Structures are given as structure tokens and as C-alpha cells.
Amino acid sequence: MSAASSGRLLIVPSPLDFGCDEQIDLTEVIPLGTLRQAAALKNWVCENAKTTRAYLKRIDAVVPMACAIQSIQITELPRQVHKLGDHDGQFDARHFLEAALAGEDIGLVSEAGMPAVADPGSSVVRAAHALGLTVLPLVGPVSLLLALAASGLNGQNFAFHGYLPTDGAARAQRLKQLESDALQRGQTSLFIETPYRNLATYQAAIDTLKPTTRLSISSGLTLSTGKSLTLTVSQWRQRPVPVGGRTPAIFGVGR
């Protein structure tokens, strides 16, 4: 049970421009309330200390940090957690939360978007619940949900599946299964792809899915190059290839 004197775990979203040429003005995509709460934190858990420090500098330029950035405690999650996935509940992250037990709030941040949603961080949130700490999610960009809203596909019944298999036969089988979920149960399927496999995944989708199935593709959301388009598979087949090899894409399959 949480002592009244314990610190909290704040889940702090970050902009979606990680690794992009374009750097967005933070106030475009992060509420001032989120920036204010982030600027007050002296302890962070993250994927990468260097990029976290760069994010804190960007925050500081909008809302001055409560203390000097070099004095802020930044702890990286172990490489195996963010490389191999932080989704199976196996990693015990309780020792990352000692500052909260001592009464200080801790921020959890990932490289882009919302920690613990299609990104590492759930082990830290799980540990906070195990320790009885208050968990406070802050508002910011979540690429998955921007893509879902912009797709026009069913947003009352949907599933996110992460990445598809990379093997061609397994990927085609998976696409057929997701299409069946969409057509028979009305469940929209969302999945993501790394830039260098965008084209292969797109090609597999238009080769495998039925002509009347709807396929939504979003990329670069919140960036000036951002786009979201939903067409039937037969319509996609008549157009130039819509994905490049530099920007992560989010795919949606629906009826």
C-alpha cells in the first residue's frame, strides 16, 4: 500500500520526431501541463540517457526545469528490456523506483510517443503497482491512436498486434487471419513496421488481402510530411507505392 509520503511514477510522452530530420516545436504536440509536470522531475527512467537529456533540454526551453539538467538522475532500462521487448512481465523493475520510495516523483519516458504502449516501460509501471505507488499517465502523442482515428476504420473494436512475422509465408497467413477478424467480427487490426520493411509489408498486404478489404496507411504523423490514407486494396493496387524506406508506418486493416 502506498505511503502518503511516497513519490509517484509519471508516464511522460515524447514527440514523434525521434530520428527524423524535422524537429517539431514541442508545444505543437505536448500539452503545457505535461511539460510543466516533466520540468519538475529530478528522476527519470528511460531507454537512452542521451536522448532523454536532449528531450529535457527541449522541455527546459519551454518550461524551465526545476533543477539543472546535469544534476537530474537518469537511469537507463537494461538493453535486453528495450531490445527484446518489455511486454511479458518477466523483468523486475522495482529497483528502478527507489527514489519514489524515498518520496520523490519519477518520470518514465521512451524514445517516441507513449511509454509502455508499443514501446518499453510496462515493467516499470508494473513495478510501481507492485510497490503501491501512484501511477499518473500524462497526455501526449500516441502514433497508434492518431493513425486509428485518421483511418476511419472501426474504433470501437480494434486490436494492435505489434509487428507482423518477417517470413513471407507466415506474414501472409497472419494478414489473412487479421482480415478475417476484420470481416467476420468487425475488429480493426493495427500493426507497425520498421522503415526498411515497409515496402515488403505493403506488397504482402495488397497481394494477400481481398480487393474490397480496406487498408489504412499512416506515416510521419504530427510531422509536416505526415499522411494517413485509407483505400480498398483494389484502389491501392492502382496507385504508386505509398510507403518509403525512411519513416515508420502504421497499417490498419478493416472492413
Place this chain on the structure above:
Amino acid sequence: MSAASSGRLLIVPSPLDFGCDEQIDLTEVIPLGTLRQAAALKNWVCENAKTTRAYLKRIDAVVPMACAIQSIQITELPRQVHKLGDHDGQFDARHFLEAALAGEDIGLVSEAGMPAVADPGSSVVRAAHALGLTVLPLVGPVSLLLALAASGLNGQNFAFHGYLPTDGAARAQRLKQLESDALQRGQTSLFIETPYRNLATYQAAIDTLKPTTRLSISSGLTLSTGKSLTLTVSQWRQRPVPVGGRTPAIFGVGR
């Protein structure tokens, strides 16, 4: 195909305080970028014109509107669309987008959170794609995703199921199915409940699910009364009932 001179459809999120005693400061939860883009719009499609006008007044107090609120064109979706659901793709909303065909941007807004995600609006987005208009989703609060991040449950594989059946036997059967998805496939299940059924749904969950299954409950997210807690079913059974009859709750089931 979109003419270069066509207007766009902007998907504009709203705060999560609809129907609540507390009114949040908009800058806490909506990025200034979203407020700036919303303040420039002269055409809106919404669930309810009165609450939309109230939201526009709140925006105007932060970022002055481009034109007087009484001169803004506000069009309500038909009652059957937002009462019976806007998820099956049956409703043709193209006639709501005439202003965009004439070159003006249109905002889409719902009563709380992100339009077209667990809320009406997908028919309007679908119509925009059918007309070749650019669809631009803006950043703001999405209660579902805040709840998922705060749950510590698997955020790499999850499904949102809307509401559970209201019949007791059907609800229990559904809960068992969702638990099986969680335990066997690692898929987190999210569902929502209206305030007056919170208690019945909570009771069904702790009566039906296995003692070691994790149950997450979030309510009042982004409000001062907001809370998110994830415990095993056996831990919940030893605590006072965590849900009241006034605030919508989001439930998560995972392993």
C-alpha cells in the same frame, strides 16, 4: 483524388471532463498546437452543437478564434449515428463535408477525447477518404491509451472491445474469453463501462476471472480524482470496491 484547393478534415480531441463537476484547464491536456489549429476553423461536425460551442468558448479563452463563435458553422451528426454507433461503416457522411470540397477546413469533434476512437466520427473520416480529402489527426487526450499505459499490462499486443454484454451469463462468458486471450496469447483486453454499470462489471470480473489474472481499473483520467490501479483478482477481492457510480471506468485484463 484531392484537389489542391480542397479543405482538410481535422480530427480535434477534447478534454475528458465532459459531464464532470471539475473543469480542467485546457492547456493541461491539449497541446497549444491543437488549440491553434482548432481556433482557425470555421466549420465543425460534432455530436452536439451546444457542447461544441462551449468547447470553442474554452478554446477562445486560450487562443482567440479566427472568427466570432456565433458565425461558426456547427453541424450535428444525426442522433442515430451517435446513439446506435458509428462503427459499421453504413452511414454515408459525405454531405457533411461540402465546405471542404469548397476549400475550407472542417473540424471533427466528439463529446470527450478522440473522435472516431471509442466515440462517434469514423463515418465522417471514412467520407473524407472517399472524397480524397486530407485527414489530419491532432494530439490530445485518449482515455483508453492513458489507461493502457498506466496499467503496466502488455502494450505491444492489446485489443479494445467497447462495452461488455449486459446480460450476466453473456458477460461472464465474454470475460472468460478475454482472459483466455490474455493468458494464452498475451493479448491485453480493454473494455469500458458506463458509470451505472461499473459495479456490476467489477463484481462480474472478480467473480469470474482466475485469482492470478491481472485486472486494471482506471477512472477519472486527467482529472484531480483520476486513478489507475492494477492488481491480481485475488488482491482486488481483499479490497473495498474501487469503482463508483459517477465516473466512467476503463477495465484491462492481462497476465
